[in-house]
Amino acid sequence: xxxxxxxxxGFFDPITNGHxxxxxxxxxxxxxxxxxxxxxxxxxxxFSIEERIAMIRGAxxxxxxxxxxxxxxxxxxxxxxKKSNIILRGLRALxxxxxxxxxxxxxxxxxxxxxxxxxxxxxKWFYISSTxxxxxxxxxxxxxxxxxxxxxEKLKExxxxxxxx
Numbered sequence: 001x002x003x004x005x006x007x008x009x010g011f012f013d014p015i016t017n018g019h020x021x022x023x024x025x026x027x028x029x030x031x032x033x034x035x036x037x038x039x040x041x042x043x044x045x046x047f048s049i050e051e052r053i054a055m056i057r058g059a060x061x062x063x064x065x066x067x068x069x070x071x072x073x074x075x076x077x078x079x080x081x082k083k084s085n086i087i088l089r090g091l092r093a094l095x096x097x098x099x100x101x102x103x104x105x106x107x108x109x110x111x112x113x114x115x116x117x118x119x120x121x122x123x124k125w126f127y128i129s130s131t132x133x134x135x136x137x138x139x140x141x142x143x144x145x146x147x148x149x150x151x152x153e154k155l156k157e158x159x160x161x162x163x164x165x
Contacts, residue, residue: 007086016130021121023035025122033088034069085114086117
């Protein structure tokens with residue numbers, strides 16, 4: 001039987017329980033999921049790539065069928081480089097669908113062999129995003145339960161450091 005690998009790309013700054021839900025549910029469909037952090041020089045992350053890799057690995061440490069990697073450049077080229085043809089994405093709302101639909105069509109234009117597969121976010125993560133979590137945490141909001149506990153601690157540390165500088 002041919003093993004199927006899905007590439008789950010994103011910025012993951014930081015990884016949330018919604019992201020983890022997509023990975024775990026993706027593993028019910030695919031043999032392997034590669035969580036791939038986009039190295040995007042246009043975005044200014046709160047966490048370094050190394051910190052994000054460590055957080056993702058920590059959150060998924062019990063799953064040997066998950067790989068964590070980084071990439072820059074065209075996603076379709078990276079997908080082929082990883083010997084896959086599947087892009088895994090999560091959808092929360094209609095606005096996500098519009099953006100993801102555009103990206104999927106562009107990826108199809110760039111490489112007809114690469115397929116996009118979408119999973120709806122679990123209802124309990126429907127309203128969260130890394131951006132909203134960072135904003136709440138930056139004002140001292142309690143984001144426990146929305147991110148793994150050690151990620152919550154990292155957020156507190158980051159914002160405490162920022163406050164003290």
